[in-house]
Amino acid sequence: MCAEKVRIALVQMVCEADPGANLKKACQRIEESAAQGAKIVCLQELFKTLYFCQTEEYEQFALSETVPGPSTDMLQKLAAEYEIVVVASLFEKRAGGLYHNTAAVIDADGSCLGKYRKMHIPDDPGFYEKFYFTPGDLGYRVFKTRYATIGVLICWDQWFPEAARLTVLQGAEILFYPTAIGWVSREASEEVRRPQLQAWMTIQQSHAIANGVYVAAVNRVGTEGELSFWGNSFVSDPFGQVTVTADECSEQILLEDCDLGKIAYYRSHWPFLRDRRIETYGELQRRYID
């Protein structure tokens, strides 16, 4: 197994009301990540804003922007300067009345490789995303960056094994999950909270195992209105072992060296891709088999 280690950085932040201040902080964190040797940096979901989906308010659409647009312009310059890949989650304005939850992927030469639009959109008390975001229509994608072939999926996507599988089948070596997940304040007991955090980690570790791929989840921290974002950004190796975890409350740049050689190692020792019964999977396209 040859050593092909790629250092990645996950930027776990507190956000404030001013998008400019959040963007500035994110840029500083990208510079710090580069200074620490990171080659790919991933920002948390909707890093430029507070998590505005806690309520349904028309004026919040003003927070959207085109992608590419002013934010990606700034990040592309930074990416080129530091020769670092940047994954940036933004509130995309596609047209008046048409918005997406989108991640742009910028290569280490500053070029924009493309974008992924969140495919699975939640809508639950405190997370009214179906009001804001049209479900993605670009499908599952991989981006051949200078340092690795990566896939990007966003938050709610993490609960769907189908999304991880479809991204890995295209060649992803690392799956990045920009995320904004937290506890609702009325659910204060640890008995309710711990299983939520554990389920969130378990399901993502399972994508690593099922697909023999690195998984990197980047979550926000801080309390915003009724939500306490639970941090715990982490990296799982291709056999589901969580190798690094950020803490629950504080800002952090989480670094990990991903050994891409481990992917083929685990996939040959646990050859699940070899044995999928693809001719029997057609009914996965059904809502329910009744």
Place this chain on the structure above:
Amino acid sequence: MCAEKVRIALVQMVCEADPGANLKKACQRIEESAAQGAKIVCLQELFKTLYFCQTEEYEQFALSETVPGPSTDMLQKLAAEYEIVVVASLFEKRAGGLYHNTAAVIDADGSCLGKYRKMHIPDDPGFYEKFYFTPGDLGYRVFKTRYATIGVLICWDQWFPEAARLTVLQGAEILFYPTAIGWVSREASEEVRRPQLQAWMTIQQSHAIANGVYVAAVNRVGTEGELSFWGNSFVSDPFGQVTVTADECSEQILLEDCDLGKIAYYRSHWPFLRDRRIETYGELQRRYID
């Protein structure tokens, strides 16, 4: 949420060379399970024999039997007598030269509801199953037993999220996984062994989470040749919390009361089935997207 609790029993056993002795022991365990109030009992994978797939030997085909056949006849009588559902994994002889790794499902009135033939067949050092078993051709199935609608998947199937999903989409409330998994003796270090056990648990917990379903895994114990079967039979609730676990070395009847009301509770609070992007899942039927 109404309380619809169903007590299940997982029979974790050591096997010996004599199939008759194993069958006798299994029958005793079924009686004991019934005496302890279990309504559904699941035996481990290939409970009648040693795990013969460690080598490729033509004479081992003599261990096979028809399903239904002599073993199911005996188990059906027991099921009727104790009004207990029995899931029994057997080496099925379908025709000369055509064999399956099959689980029969017997209802509490002693009738045979049908069988599931293992869909995903492993083949790795120590687990030469592709020599013995033709991949299943009955598809993923559910069985409407007197006490619950159950799905049965077998061992290697547990690594494939597709199999769990396809079974749950048909209405499964509990997924049973009869299993024979262990460590190979040359991999003696805990550093190698723990991640294997953890990955095995994690991937199955993830099926519970993604689908809002109970998962019950039944593994064997004991050392046979080069393999140490790792026990650790367990039950996960529909949010991925492991509520009971058997130990690593000894025989055990693991009991758990499954509250079927929790299924709708978790599926509505974490509504993943609502949000699947089924129109985008067609390429799951591809081997690789290249």
